[in-house]
Amino acid sequence: MEARAEFVGTSAGTGAGDALLLSDIQGGPYRGWQIDLAFGLLDRLGPGGLPLDYERVPAEAAQRMPLLRWIRDPQSLESVAMYREYQFDWPERVCIDAVLDAERLGAVVRNYTEARIVSRDTDGWSLEIAHADVPAPAAAELPVRVQAKVVLNMAGIWIDDVNRAALPRARQRILGTKGCHIVVKLPADCANIGIATLNSKLEPFYCIPYRGYHFFGPTETVYEGDKDRIRVTAEERAWLVGEANRLLPQLRLAESDVLMTWAGVRPLTYDENVPFGNRSRVIHDLASDGLPGVYAMTAGPVMTHRSAGRELTGVISRRIPPSRPRSNPDYTPTRFPDEQDSAPLLPDASVKLSDLRHAVRAQHARTLMDALYRRVGLGWRCAFTPYELTRAADVIGGELGWSEARKQQEIQAFQAEAALLFDPRPPLRPLD
C-alpha cells in the first residue's frame, strides 16, 4: 500500500539530543519513501558525529507511543519514522555566549545601547551611540560619536528603521513574520516525545518537549505592529489550542491548560515575489541605496550563526585589513562559577544566587529579565513568586547599587514585561 506521511513526532531535548518520530498517514502530503530518502540524505550530508537514529515503526506499535496515541484518525496511520532531534537550550544564551567570546577576542561590548548612523565623510561613517543605562552625570555627556569605515546593521526586524533613519529612501530589506507558541504540561510519559507536522493551512506545526513542558506552534502571519510589544493575542492563543486539538483530539486541550505563551517576529528577507518573506540569508551591500560601507543581514537564523559570523568577517576583511593576529572563536558554552556555599534561588537548586551575581558582574545583565530569562533561562520553566523575585532583586540590585525603591520598580517592571511577553501562570513551576 502506498503510504503518505503527514505527522512527524519529535522527542527533543537540550544539549545531548533525543529521538524524533515521523509518521505516515493516508492522504498526507509526503510519501513514506520520500521521508526515508530525506533522512538518508540528511544522514549523508550532515556534519556527522550527531546520530539521527532514524527508524520506521509500524502503525500498530506507533499507536501505543506517547502523544501518538491521541492523534486524529489513528486508523489511517501507516507507520512512524523516528529520529533524534537536537535543540538549542534557549537562544538568548547562545547569543550571550557569542557576545562574551567576542569580548574575549577584543570586542567592546555595550548592552542597552542604541546606535544611529549619522553622517559620512572621507574617514567613513559617524555613528551616535546612546546608552540607556548609564547613571548621571555620565548620561549628560551622551550620546557619544564613533567613527567606522564599515557598519554592519544587524538590527533584525529594526534593520529598515536603522537604514531609513540615516537615509529615508533606503529600500525595504526586511519582512517580519510573527510566530506564536503556547506551553502546556503533558503526562510524564510524553516527556521526550514530540510531533512535527503540518497545520490546517499546511504550514509547519510542532509539539516540542521543552524543559519538562511541551510547546505547540508556530503561527505564520506578516507582522506590522509595534516591534517592542510582540505578544500572543487571545485570538492567536485560541487558534493554537484549536490546532493542537486538531492534531491530538484525544488530548482535549483547553485554553485553561495553557501555562505560558510567547511570540517572536522573524526578520526574513523582503522579496516582492514571496508573500511570507524569503528565508534565504542575505548580506545586503547598501551602497546601491546610497549607504556605501554599510551592510545588513536578513533572515539569519540562530542555527547558522557561526557561518553567518564567518561570512560577515569575510565582508569586513575585504574592506579593512586585519589589525591583529588571527584568532578563532571558542564555541564552548560559558559555565557559571561553582560557588558551593551560595544559596539556591528556588527549591530545586538548579540556579544559585551566585549565578545571578555572576550574570551582572561578568555577563552584562542589567535587569531581572536579563538575569532570570536571558542568562540563567529559568523563566522558561518557572513563574516566580514575589519572594523569589525579591531575593533575585536583592542580589542583582546589590551589584548595581539599586535602592529599595528601585528594587520595587525593577520587580514591577519585570512582572509587567513577563505578563506582556509570556503571560506565565503560577502552575508553571520548576521540576523536582
Ligand SMILES: Cc1cc2nc3c(=O)[nH]c(=O)nc-3n(C[C@H](O)[C@H](O)[C@H](O)COP(=O)(O)OP(=O)(O)OC[C@H]3O[C@@H](n4cnc5c(N)ncnc54)[C@H](O)[C@@H]3O)c2cc1C
Ligand atoms: C517564532 C520563531 C521561531 C524561530 N525558530 C527558529 C529555530 O527553530 N531555529 C533558528 O535557528 N531560528 C529560529 N528563529 C529565527 C531567529 O530567532 C531569528 O532569525 C534570529 O533571532 C535573528 O537574529 P538577528 O540577530 O538577525 O536579529 P535579532 O535577534 O532580532 O537581534 C537584533 C538586535 O538588534 C537590536 N537593535 C535594534 N535596533 C538597534 C539599534 N539602533 N542599535 C543597536 N541595537 C539595535 C535589537 O534590540 C535586537 O537585540 C525563529 C524566530 C521566530 C520568531
